[in-house]
Amino acid sequence: MNIGIVCYPTFGGSGVLATELGKALADKGHNIHFITYQQPVRLSGFHTNIFYHEVRVPTYPLFDYPPYETALASTMVDVILNNDVQLLHVHYAIPHASAAYMAKQILAKQGIKIPVVTTLHGTDITLVGRDKTYSPVVTFSMNESDAITAVSKNLRDETFSNFKMEKDIQVIYNFVDVKRFNRKPIDAFKKVISPNGEKILLHASNFRKVKRIDDVVKVFVKVNAEIPSKLLFVGDGPERPYIETLCRESAAHNEIRFLGKQEQMEDILAVSDVFLLPSEYESFGLAALEAMAAAVPVISTNVGGLPEINLNNYSGFLSKVGDVEDMCKNTLQILSDEVKLKEFKHNALQQAMKFDINNIVPEYEALYKTFID
Ligand code: GMT
Numbered sequence: 001m002n003i004g005i006v007c008y009p010t011f012g013g014s015g016v017l018a019t020e021l022g023k024a025l026a027d028k029g030h031n032i033h034f035i036t037y038q039q040p041v042r043l044s045g046f047h048t049n050i051f052y053h054e055v056r057v058p059t060y061p062l063f064d065y066p067p068y069e070t071a072l073a074s075t076m077v078d079v080i081l082n083n084d085v086q087l088l089h090v091h092y093a094i095p096h097a098s099a100a101y102m103a104k105q106i107l108a109k110q111g112i113k114i115p116v117v118t119t120l121h122g123t124d125i126t127l128v129g130r131d132k133t134y135s136p137v138v139t140f141s142m143n144e145s146d147a148i149t150a151v152s153k154n155l156r157d158e159t160f161s162n163f164k165m166e167k168d169i170q171v172i173y174n175f176v177d178v179k180r181f182n183r184k185p186i187d188a189f190k191k192v193i194s195p196n197g198e199k200i201l202l203h204a205s206n207f208r209k210v211k212r213i214d215d216v217v218k219v220f221v222k223v224n225a226e227i228p229s230k231l232l233f234v235g236d237g238p239e240r241p242y243i244e245t246l247c248r249e250s251a252a253h254n255e256i257r258f259l260g261k262q263e264q265m266e267d268i269l270a271v272s273d274v275f276l277l278p279s280e281y282e283s284f285g286l287a288a289l290e291a292m293a294a295a296v297p298v299i300s301t302n303v304g305g306l307p308e309i310n311l312n313n314y315s316g317f318l319s320k321v322g323d324v325e326d327m328c329k330n331t332l333q334i335l336s337d338e339v340k341l342k343e344f345k346h347n348a349l350q351q352a353m354k355f356d357i358n359n360i361v362p363e364y365e366a367l368y369k370t371f372i373d
Helices: 013-027 068-083 093-109 135-144 153-162 187-193 213-226 240-248 265-270 286-293 324-335 338-353 357-369
Strands: 002-006 031-036 050-054 087-091 116-120 147-150 199-204 229-234 256-260 274-277 298-301 316-319
Touching (some): 116 135, 199 265, 199 286, 265 286, 274 324, 316 324
Parallel strands (some): 002 087, 229 256, 298 316
16 A cells, blocks of 8 residues: 655654554555655654655745645645555644645545545644634544544543544554563663662653653652652653753752653663653553553553553552652552562563554554555
């Protein structure tokens, strides 16, 4: 099949998932055409079946806001016409689904029918899409898609509750390549991070308010008072300066390290003992799944799609949003007992295997095949 994939090229979960999907499909022999404004961060190296088409947005003094959606729709048309693309799969509704609708209409005038699959990822529905500034366009373009998928049951339900849907939404869970993440720790790296065998707690995100990273700091300060430990932060975003200040003022400031944006997450996960995700909302929590694939138990909140991924008292623990005491208690329970830690690590990996790339990617292929003969 010749598939066009549209996504955000950044470190966010939707872009990561879309890129990993494209790479997996290319490995299976399909031709994949990425259409984005930058090379996706997880798209490195050369692959015979992968093509990258950059959306350029020419500026003009009149434009206070360069018309990205227009440039994207035009690039979609151009890529489809010149590469025999048979289906467009857009990740994140805004503005990808509406740009796809526009491209579809332009091509229809030329007698070309291009099916559009829209995958909803989370904030395109829950935080941003629901806003009345966007919701009429999001509702219309979702309903005009030939198929809609959501990354968890929770996100599907949220979409039905908040938008006037005229179409069914298929749940296709996010996935992880367990083989890639289940790595042996690099001893030299572990020695640098925890020279005296301290336990390593990890948080990775785009440092947005919805992640409640101050709760990560609060949990760590309490844990650190009980057991020798280190906290690693991976990622970057608007909340980082505030979080850095909070850490600097905390009792455990010498035990916290900010690693910034990292491409080799598997090596960092391999040395970690617990992953903290105290978010206000997560439609799925791809970062938590990647942690579990590296046999790292997850301490998370119980909101959104998280209970579908992280099983309480099995692959980790779930707490109410903001319940720092409970998250701290749960972390200590895992970290202070080596037998328990081993058991939770094993369970985390078992749970991640249910979402292995080899189980999920065929679901997308089957969906595409309903539109392509
Ligand atoms: O979490 C973010 O702010 C990034 C966002 C994105 O669009 O990249 O993540 C959303 O999509 C991910 C991939 O499907 C999910 O794993 C995240 O849970 C989801 N974020 C939220 O729902 C807040």
